[in-house]
Amino acid sequence: MSDGEMLIIKVPGSSANLGPGFDSIGLALDVYLTLEVEMAKEWEVVPLSEELNVFPKDETNYILQIAKETAEKYNRRLPACRMKVKSDIPLARGLGSSAAAIVAGIELANSLCKLHLTKQEKLEWASKIEGHPDNVGASLLGGLVVGCQLEDEVSVESFHHLEMDIVAVIPREELLTKNSRGVLPKTFSYENAVQAGAIGNVMIAALLNGHYMQVGKMMKQDRYHHPYRKKIVPHLQVIEELASDFGAFGVALSGAGPTVVCLTEKGAGIDLAKSLADRFPEMECRSLNIEQAGSSVYFTRQICKNI
Structure with a gap:
């Protein structure tokens, strides 16, 4: 990312389980976590939504922690940036706010460090962090996802034709x-x-x-x-x-x-x-x-x- 450019990352929230699909079914919803990222000398997190003021505004921010872990996993160093964050996903309400943050952190590292990760690689890493692929799969892939996680292997099928x-x-x-x-x-x-x-x-x-x-x-x-x-x-x-x-x-x-x-x-x-x-x-x-x-x-x- 060069001077004058801004990186935009937009990640949807999700609903998981739908009843009997426990820890295996996720549905992406049109509520979003959005990052606006520009180059800076040091990390700064600027919350644009009132709810987000409770989170750290430095490198201890959860999204940045995920991004740093992702970069380190591939032996890269995350460059410092100024990150504006806004969200209309309610926190701790069961609509995938933490999963959206995980996906956003992975997308941030992938873009800034030019990791060129595939969807499957992002999914496997996000599922390992979250513990199951339902919410993160929906946020990453969209639509309805049905998945399972067996040790390090994650299998997910996604569907994009449902009308409701x-x-x-x-x-x-x-x-x-x-x-x-x-x-x-x-x-x-x-x-x-x-x-x-x-x-x-x-x-x-x-x-x-x-x-x-x-x-x-x-x-x-x-x-x-x-x-x-x-x-x-x-x-x-x-x-x-x-x-x-x-x-x-x-x-x-x-x-x-x-x-x-x-x-x-x-x-x-x-x-x-x-x-x-x-x-x-x-x-x-x-x-x-x-x-x-x-x-x-x-x-x-x-x-x-x-x-």
């Missing part, structure tokens, strides 16, 4: 992933595991075939995490019971929560969001779309005007 609206019901309070995972069982019986896997398989098949009522039925039958997390996210049960009356065909906890996503037919999202907002005035209800493109990186030349 998503309404995110977002509580004001945060829920940390470690707390949400703490209520899950440490072991699963063989019989329960087989049934849970079968439910997830049918949901994916129904999604790809556009059989949305079947999708909703399978989402409601999740055995991996909904039964346990409803204890700490009580509004999931209430939304699950009401949303179908307002036009949703499926309801699920988004990632580790506390956000709940409601799936509805294309074009129906705004009306569904209004209906849910009337019922849950203490929460934010956003009508969202699937982000099909995944992360994007490009350079632009700054225009300086003398006044």
Whole structure:
């Protein structure tokens, strides 16, 4: 990157699991983490969104830590830059804010250090950092992703033809992933595991075939995490019971929560969001779309005007 150039990195947020697709299914959403990066003598992070003021503004910033680790992995040194950061992905709400930061850090190192990483290389490294490929896969590749991670090998399939609206019901309070995972069982019986896997398989098949009522039925039958997390996210049960009356065909906890996503037919999202907002005035209800493109990186030349 030369003087006068600015690097733009835009990474979408995501919703993971969709019920029975625990730690293996991700859906990219049109909420974004955006970096504007220009050369500087030392690192400086400038938050452009109010929520981001809580994070470090120097080299200890999480995005920069990921970028430095990525550069070091390939024996490169990350050059100093001034990085403006803005985001409309709610923090600690289950909409993939940390996964977006990981992908942004990898894209930053890849661009500044000219690593020429493939999508697969980025995916494998991001999944190793995150621990599973659902959110990072969706942020990187866009659309719907179905993946698994076996030691260092990551296998992901992505789909970009789904047509639906998503309404995110977002509580004001945060829920940390470690707390949400703490209520899950440490072991699963063989019989329960087989049934849970079968439910997830049918949901994916129904999604790809556009059989949305079947999708909703399978989402409601999740055995991996909904039964346990409803204890700490009580509004999931209430939304699950009401949303179908307002036009949703499926309801699920988004990632580790506390956000709940409601799936509805294309074009129906705004009306569904209004209906849910009337019922849950203490929460934010956003009508969202699937982000099909995944992360994007490009350079632009700054225009300086003398006044």
